[in-house]
Amino acid sequence: MAKDIVINDIICFDLIKTLECGQCFRWNVQEDGSYIGVINDRVIKIKQINNSLYITSNNMDNLEGISRKYFSLDVDYSEVEFKLSKLDKHLKDILPKTTGIRILKQDMWEMLISYIISANNNIPRIRKIIETISKRYGTKVEFEGKIYYLFPKAEQLKNVTNEEYLECGTGFRNRYIYKAVNDFLNGEIDLDYIYGLDNDKSKEHLIKIMGVGNKVADCILLFGMDRQDVFPIDVWIKRVVEDTYIGKDTDIKEILRFANEKFGCLAGIAQQHLFYNARNNRYLK
DNA sequence: CTGCAGGCCGGCG
DNA sequence: CGCCGGCCTGCA
Numbered sequence: 001m002a003k004d005i006v007i008n009d010i011i012c013f014d015l016i017k018t019l020e021c022g023q024c025f026r027w028n029v030q031e032d033g034s035y036i037g038v039i040n041d042r043v044i045k046i047k048q049i050n051n052s053l054y055i056t057s058n059n060m061d062n063l064e065g066i067s068r069k070y071f072s073l074d075v076d077y078s079e080v081e082f083k084l085s086k087l088d089k090h091l092k093d094i095l096p097k098t099t100g101i102r103i104l105k106q107d108m109w110e111m112l113i114s115y116i117i118s119a120n121n122n123i124p125r126i127r128k129i130i131e132t133i134s135k136r137y138g139t140k141v142e143f144e145g146k147i148y149y150l151f152p153k154a155e156q157l158k159n160v161t162n163e164e165y166l167e168c169g170t171g172f173r174n175r176y177i178y179k180a181v182n183d184f185l186n187g188e189i190d191l192d193y194i195y196g197l198d199n200d201k202s203k204e205h206l207i208k209i210m211g212v213g214n215k216v217a218d219c220i221l222l223f224g225m226d227r228q229d230v231f232p233i234d235v236w237i238k239r240v241v242e243d244t245y246i247g248k249d250t251d252i253k254e255i256l257r258f259a260n261e262k263f264g265c266l267a268g269i270a271q272q273h274l275f276y277n278a279r280n281n282r283y284l285k
Numbered sequence: 286c287t288g289c290a291g292g293c294c295g296g297c298g
Numbered sequence: 299c300g301c302c303g304g305c306c307t308g309c310a
Binding site for chain 1: 290292293
């Protein structure tokens with residue numbers, strides 16, 4: 001641990017909940033309780049002990065800056081959670097169990113492909129598919145004597161065929177990935193441009209991408225494009241909102257209206273708390 | 286063996 | 299337009 005960097009005085013941050021609440025797919029817990037994952041172009045190992053983070057990487061250059069950005073360490077989440085508790089009694093009730101969850105700032109391209117893969121799929125298999133694609137086509141990185149793989153850039157997927165995606169376990173999503181890679185490379189999909197648009201416009205553009213519907217678009221916006229006011233609605237969230245607030249068999253649009261009304265600009269963060277709580281209760285695994 | 290998993294597409298009324 | 303059947307694959 002000698003060459004770890006240390007970030008002290010971390011408040012309102014829970015590493016485990018943040019990495020296990022379902023927003024990311026490439027972090028793995030180690031025997032000592034630390035997590036190893038890939039952030040953009042480097043492998044990172046991170047461990048939280050009380051209010052301190054111990055971080056190391058194959059590339060120590062600006063590691064603190066990279067970490068602060070990725071984990072949103074400079075955002076005042078105690079203020080965010082205070083607001084959430086004021087907005088809604090149910091959130092106030094579950095917050096003791098969910099406190100410390102943060103929305104990660106992940107790579108847009110990786111989010112696009114990862115959430116295309118997530119459609120009608122389960123989390124263990126999503127993780128496995130992403131790992132296989134990274135292993136086959138991503139850049140190899142050595143860290144502490146082991147080999148890891150970065151998530152592949154579009155250029156690295158340029159010549160991958162539909163059949164090869166099938167071999168990675170993507171199933172019927174193979175042609176969506178294939179098309180996304182090619183449209184990205186020929187400029188048809190411009191994520192930087194989409195990132196610069198307002199919410200409605202950016203979502204409108206994302207949904208034009210084959211394999212991207214309402215829910216996947218919202219996940220890309222929330223986890224990859226820094227839009228904390230979007231509210232991705234999957235089967236879990238639909239159940240939670242129906243059970244907790246509205247009642248049975250509610251239309252998706254109705255749920256969306258409710259979420260915007262209730263949680264406003266913090267809807268995405270509220271969604272992560274509701275999702276984490278639901279999965280850790282009666283529905284677990 | 287069916288059903289289902291963090292949906293989405295395409296065809297039909 | 300909204301609705302609905304089908305879908306790779308692995309696991310219960």
